[in-house]
Amino acid sequence: AQTVTQSQPEMSVQEAETVTLSCTYDTSENNYYLFWYKQPPSRQMILVIRQEAYKQQNATENRFSVNFQKAAKSFSLKISDSQLGDTAMYFCAFMKDFGNEKLTFGTGTRLTIIP
Amino acid sequence: GAGVSQSPSNKVTEKGKDVELRCDPISGHTALYWYRQSLGQGLEFLIYFQGNSAPDKSGLPSDRFSAERTGGSVSTLTIQRTQQEDSAVYLCASSSQRATYNEQFFGPGTRLTVL
Numbered sequence: 599a600q601t602v603t604q605s606q607p608e609m610s611v612q613e614a615e616t617v618t619l620s621c622t623y624d625t626s627e628n629n630y631y632l633f634w635y636k637q638p639p640s641r642q643m644i645l646v647i648r649q650e651a652y653k654q655q656n657a658t659e660n661r662f663s664v665n666f667q668k669a670a671k672s673f674s675l676k677i678s679d680s681q682l683g684d685t686a687m688y689f690c691a692f693m694k695d696f697g698n699e700k701l702t703f704g705t706g707t708r709l710t711i712i713p
Numbered sequence: 714g715a716g717v718s719q720s721p722s723n724k725v726t727e728k729g730k731d732v733e734l735r736c737d738p739i740s741g742h743t744a745l746y747w748y749r750q751s752l753g754q755g756l757e758f759l760i761y762f763q764g765n766s767a768p769d770k771s772g773l774p775s776d777r778f779s780a781e782r783t784g785g786s787v788s789t790l791t792i793q794r795t796q797q798e799d800s801a802v803y804l805c806a807s808s809s810q811r812a813t814y815n816e817q818f819f820g821p822g823t824r825l826t827v828l
Contacts, residue, residue, distance in 0.1 A: 602755070641802060643756075643819035689755055700746060700772070701817065703755035 600625045600692050604704035611680055612712050618665075619675045619707050621690030627651075629695035632666065634675045637687040637706075646688070649673065651695075677709075685711045715739070717820035719805050725826045726795055734790045734823045738807030745788050746817060747780060750802040759803075762788065764810070795827045 601624045611617040623632070634646040649657045649666050657664050661681075665674045677684055690704040718737045726732050738745050747759040758772040762782045773779070777795075782788040792799055802822040808815035 604755075641804075641822045641824075643804065643806075645816060648816075691756075700758040700761055700769070701748075701756070702758070703748075705753070705755045 600627070600630075600694070600702045602690050602692050602702055602704035604690055604707050606707045607705070608708045608710070610710040610712055613682060614679055616676060616678050617680055617709065619677075619688055619690075619709065621673045621675070621704055623671050623673065623690070623692050625671070625692065625694075627694055631693040631695065632664075632673045633691040633693070633701070634662070634664070635689045635691060635703075636684075637689065638685070643689075647675070680711050682711050682713060685709060717805055717807050717818055719803075719820040719823050721823060722821065723824045723826070725828065727828050728797060729794055731791065731793045732795055732825065734792075734803050734825070736788045736790070736805030736807075736820060738786065738788070738805070739809075739818055740786075741809060742807035742818075743785065743810045744808045744815065744817075745782055746806040746808075747788070747790050748804045748806065749774075750804060750822070752801070756804060759790070792825075795825075797827050800825055800827045 603622045630651045632649045636644045636646050647657050647659045647662050661678045663676045687706045689706045691701045693699050720735045743764045745762045748756040750756045760780045761769040777793045780790045802824050804822040806817040806819045808817045
């Protein structure tokens with residue numbers, strides 16, 4: 599079974615600064631996907647970024663980037679030039695390879711961007 | 714197009730009553746997932762439907778929980794004899810089956826409160 603651990607229950611950062619959210623996971627699988635989801639107060643889960651384990655290059659989506667360390671089983675999210683709209687819960691998630699599979703989530707990090 | 718919709722948005726019930734939660738997936742999506750988000754916890758997988766295959770019920774916490782998916786579209790999650798520990802947000806997600814990786818799109822969830 600897979601486990602996902604987020605050790606930072608809450609974080610806050612000044613607007614326009616950079617913040618990094620941590621995530622570690624445990625699995626015996628070799629091929630898998632990792633995700634960061636954002637959940638604002640509306641409860642709508644929004645995919646922020648995903649990483650395929652077989653890709654060595656770290657994924658980037660505009661201001662969001664990841665630091666994927668496969669050997670260390672670490673998958674952190676960096677948010678650059680943080681904006682007030684980034685305030686939300688952020689969940690790290692794991693999915694086994696091969697198509698439709700359930701997601702295994704961490705417990706989340708509540709991020710607050712301070713004006 | 715329309716996203717995943719869920720109803721009701723909020724449900725308050727008394728301990729011991731049965732409740733039904735509804736999920737309308739994105740049209741054409743063959744896979745449908747139910748997750749539970751308890752206070753302070755990440756999302757917990759409950760059940761997964763894929764086309765006409767037998768559902769993966771491995772995440773259902775007890776036999777009081779059941780789900781069905783009629784006509785490969787709408788799904789209903791039923792909780793019988795509700796308990797206070799069933800209070801949570803219940804999230805539904807759907808995905809297509811057109812690629813090796815299929816993003817799960819989430820609905821806004823149903824917040825269930827058991828008094």
